[in-house]
Amino acid sequence: MAPALKASALYKKKEGTLSITSNQKLLQWVPREGDKTVVITVGDIANLQQTPETAAKVMLKVFEKSADAPESVTHVFQYNSTSNARGEANAIKDTLSVLLAAIKANDGNVTTTASAAIPITSAVASNQGSASAKWYDDDALKLDIELQQSLMKKDQPLHRTYTEARKTKPDTISDSQFNSQFWSTRTNVLRAHAVEKNQKRGSYNVLSAVKPKVVDNELKMNISAEQIQLIFSQHPLVKRVYDENVPKLNETDFWSRFFLSRLFKTLKGERVADADPTDPTFDRYLNGSNENRPNQRLLELHIPNIINLERNEENQGGSKGGNRPDFTMRPGESAKVPIVRSLNSLSEKIMAHVAPSDIDPADPIGMDEETFNSLALRDLQGSAKENRIILNIKQQSQFFANETPEVSTEAALYAKQVPTEVLSQIRLELSLKEVHGRDGKGIDLGKAIGVIEDSDSDEELHHKIPHVGSKASIANATKQILEGVKSRRIEIDGSDAKSSLSGLSQRIFERLVLTHATTTEFLHHFWLLFLSGDPDRAGELAKMVETLERSMDRISAVAEDAETERNEVIRIERQRVRDLYEKTGKRLKWSADAVGGGKVIVKAMMEPTIKTLQKASKEYKKALAVEGIDTY
Amino acid sequence: MDRVDGTEHYKGDVSQGPIPALLLIILDTNPHAWALLNRDLPLSEAIANLLVFINAHLAFHNANQVAVVASHCHRAVWLYPRPGSSSEGVDMAGGETPAINDANKYRPFAQIEDQLLTSLRDLIQTTTPDDVASTNTTQMAGALTLALAHINKATLAFSQQIGGTETTADHLGSSDDTSGLQSRILVLSVSGDLAHQYIPIMNTTFAAQRMRVPIDILKLAGDTVFLQQASDTTRGIYLQLRSPQGFLQYLMMAFLPDQTSRKLLVAPTQEVVDFRAACFCHRKVVDVGFVCSICLSIFCSVPEGAVCLTCSTHLSLGEYGSKPAVVPRKKKKRRKLNGGDDTPSRPGTPVPNK
Numbered sequence: 001m002a003p004a005l006k007a008s009a010l011y012k013k014k015e016g017t018l019s020i021t022s023n024q025k026l027l028q029w030v031p032r033e034g035d036k037t038v039v040i041t042v043g044d045i046a047n048l049q050q051t052p053e054t055a056a057k058v059m060l061k062v063f064e065k066s067a068d069a070p071e072s073v074t075h076v077f078q079y080n081s082t083s084n085a086r087g088e089a090n091a092i093k094d095t096l097s098v099l100l101a102a103i104k105a106n107d108g109n110v111t112t113t114a115s116a117a118i119p120i121t122s123a124v125a126s127n128q129g130s131a132s133a134k135w136y137d138d139d140a141l142k143l144d145i146e147l148q149q150s151l152m153k154k155d156q157p158l159h160r161t162y163t164e165a166r167k168t169k170p171d172t173i174s175d176s177q178f179n180s181q182f183w184s185t186r187t188n189v190l191r192a193h194a195v196e197k198n199q200k201r202g203s204y205n206v207l208s209a210v211k212p213k214v215v216d217n218e219l220k221m222n223i224s225a226e227q228i229q230l231i232f233s234q235h236p237l238v239k240r241v242y243d244e245n246v247p248k249l250n251e252t253d254f255w256s257r258f259f260l261s262r263l264f265k266t267l268k269g270e271r272v273a274d275a276d277p278t279d280p281t282f283d284r285y286l287n288g289s290n291e292n293r294p295n296q297r298l299l300e301l302h303i304p305n306i307i308n309l310e311r312n313e314e315n316q317g318g319s320k321g322g323n324r325p326d327f328t329m330r331p332g333e334s335a336k337v338p339i340v341r342s343l344n345s346l347s348e349k350i351m352a353h354v355a356p357s358d359i360d361p362a363d364p365i366g367m368d369e370e371t372f373n374s375l376a377l378r379d380l381q382g383s384a385k386e387n388r389i390i391l392n393i394k395q396q397s398q399f400f401a402n403e404t405p406e407v408s409t410e411a412a413l414y415a416k417q418v419p420t421e422v423l424s425q426i427r428l429e430l431s432l433k434e435v436h437g438r439d440g441k442g443i444d445l446g447k448a449i450g451v452i453e454d455s456d457s458d459e460e461l462h463h464k465i466p467h468v469g470s471k472a473s474i475a476n477a478t479k480q481i482l483e484g485v486k487s488r489r490i491e492i493d494g495s496d497a498k499s500s501l502s503g504l505s506q507r508i509f510e511r512l513v514l515t516h517a518t519t520t521e522f523l524h525h526f527w528l529l530f531l532s533g534d535p536d537r538a539g540e541l542a543k544m545v546e547t548l549e550r551s552m553d554r555i556s557a558v559a560e561d562a563e564t565e566r567n568e569v570i571r572i573e574r575q576r577v578r579d580l581y582e583k584t585g586k587r588l589k590w591s592a593d594a595v596g597g598g599k600v601i602v603k604a605m606m607e608p609t610i611k612t613l614q615k616a617s618k619e620y621k622k623a624l625a626v627e628g629i630d631t632y
Numbered sequence: 633m634d635r636v637d638g639t640e641h642y643k644g645d646v647s648q649g650p651i652p653a654l655l656l657i658i659l660d661t662n663p664h665a666w667a668l669l670n671r672d673l674p675l676s677e678a679i680a681n682l683l684v685f686i687n688a689h690l691a692f693h694n695a696n697q698v699a700v701v702a703s704h705c706h707r708a709v710w711l712y713p714r715p716g717s718s719s720e721g722v723d724m725a726g727g728e729t730p731a732i733n734d735a736n737k738y739r740p741f742a743q744i745e746d747q748l749l750t751s752l753r754d755l756i757q758t759t760t761p762d763d764v765a766s767t768n769t770t771q772m773a774g775a776l777t778l779a780l781a782h783i784n785k786a787t788l789a790f791s792q793q794i795g796g797t798e799t800t801a802d803h804l805g806s807s808d809d810t811s812g813l814q815s816r817i818l819v820l821s822v823s824g825d826l827a828h829q830y831i832p833i834m835n836t837t838f839a840a841q842r843m844r845v846p847i848d849i850l851k852l853a854g855d856t857v858f859l860q861q862a863s864d865t866t867r868g869i870y871l872q873l874r875s876p877q878g879f880l881q882y883l884m885m886a887f888l889p890d891q892t893s894r895k896l897l898v899a900p901t902q903e904v905v906d907f908r909a910a911c912f913c914h915r916k917v918v919d920v921g922f923v924c925s926i927c928l929s930i931f932c933s934v935p936e937g938a939v940c941l942t943c944s945t946h947l948s949l950g951e952y953g954s955k956p957a958v959v960p961r962k963k964k965k966r967r968k969l970n971g972g973d974d975t976p977s978r979p980g981t982p983v984p985n986k
Contacts, residue, residue: 473881
């Protein structure tokens, strides 16, 4: 980029230098003597003016509007360079206008939430670098309509919720406001979707992926241009062959012969059987090297000396003496096990193009602290000191000395009792004959539990309170236990789909689900606005309240529909019963209560939502009353 | 070789058959509450029914064990086994003849009955009216702690008895329950007002959860606070009796099966659990409150100076509690430099139609 521009200029009748800093963020004027430097951030420049070419004096007027200053400040610089005032002025002016234009374009991305949506024209111009900045910028995500639409295409229920809510929103909320509200709670979903879309497939081994298909008795093969590119980049030899031969052969011929040739098999790594057809054009290259420039990559790597085994070659006889490695590991013999070698080298090449995940290219060459730590011998050092944070748990009992807790019902009852009486009563109980054995014999437990085997339940009904162990009480106990077992069992077995719908048809149920989703959405926004305490958004709040009322109406509408449906079902059933009676004379017992569904069920299902809606409007009215506004 | 000569049969491997169980009963003996209950279920009858239940439990397996703790108004006391009685015994020369010498009563049953009643009577004798007047509630946390310690001891003793050198640290945390003693706790609760013991009770609940000891609750009277959570977390049974006269039936039908049988049965526990907690500052039961992000202590209102009471960190509140603003701020009218219109509501000057 252009180097820092300098020009000599006058500011407020003082001489000095006007310059743009090299990072192009600041425009500054430094006086020749004295220290009143003027620094203007390029971002704050609202407007520029320069005297036209024909004027004698060359002046630059900068309108600066910084974020916290109430008004814009004007700076006037007069270029007084003897040699090239006009040229310098033009240079500075051009640079500044380019910078300003760039800033204005970027500004289009970032807007406040209250403003209307500006479609992203610069989304087209944005490159890879700004994409990642966009992901973390909540406001940018909210304004990216393309992203939202692709997300909705992918996620059908979300799309339905969106269209439904949009259809039913009150007209006072504008479309853009609705959009921003809807997406402001879903920014994390948008972000995940953006990241997902941005992922690309990495490079792969093309030669093994390409296979001929047999169609109509002849071999067909489809290769895309992308695959051809990949082949060329992975196998420079093929590129060389192509470059040398293609003007003579045509493309389709070239590729069809290539895939049948021995060269192809060698590159894939398969062994070349003698039965393979030879092809004069390609066989010339059978021994050609498939490397870009051999060992170029190795030289680029910087291996720390502590693990560099090649250095060992200089010390001893190296691997030449000693045990011979396995025949797959022997260097230099490529004919025996070509697949190992070619796969390895191919993988290396592919991996070299993939962005390294564990190496930061900005790291200094040589070992950094992390690798040193991983290579260091930790066992020889002592054990680390424990680094704990002490929590100061204070005793809280002294806080409650003065508390008078609320008195529960039991405590009130207990307070009425006299302790000595209570004790004596208990003592009496324990000395009763039932529990106090006499003469070394224990209690007669049979009598103590009070179960009278042959008693009739009639006798026991005479007593107001059945005695412990009476048949009636035992029966009640059994009943309670069995009820508990039954309700647990229903939970364990799970309810089947029919009963969970409770007689509502599938269509009505889906409508109900959708209404519920949209109502929850609106409620969410209402509470966000209401509790934020931000007076600027009070207007939006009033509109939200309208929306909530509409939601209430929508629920009633669904209830009405369910009711009509239910009546329809009842009518049909009644008709059927009547027909049956007329035909066969049999009377079927059937009551309308057996038919589920209808308004009652809908209201029961939506009861919590209805309650929340009522609570929300109540809170709002209360807050209005506090402010002194009359609600009609 | 073992299979041929039948050595397996003689090894006495207890884990082949049904596993013995330890039933630990916590009897809430709050005198106030029992006095109120006297009309429906007098204490004497309750104790008698409880003894029948204990006998039934012991009858299931000859290695089953039982223990009873009384949770009294000011302390928790062992009722059975009587503390100190194990040290006495044969050594006492000419010691007391066992109080119950009935030939018609199965000796272990008689022994338990005797010790239980004697301990209970001693407990009541030593209670003064001041003790009774001093508190409304019972020492549930203390009783639960005693229970868990006893379970731990019994489990260790049992595994040493059968296994010899096995370490029981694995048993307590292991997922397979097929070896070792199966323990459970049954709480007969008649009092409420346990909010002051919230923290200790939750601690014992989590310890029981770790040890896989279900805590069953049988509620005769009193509000339910926290005991529901205890039984829910430890997968025990919670029952609130509708007809206290059928006390024995409840015990026998719902609480008698041990853990292995419960896997095959549907438990009649109450499904709606009250998950509220008590605030740490006032011990009030709250459902919406403030939580310290460091130590997770719960407060019903903002503590003084916004300093957490347990860990003493300074906490900030954020935007919570700001007054909801329903009136838009009145905009100041500004004169713009360019003379642009900022009062769009004012109609423009009428232009004659062209």
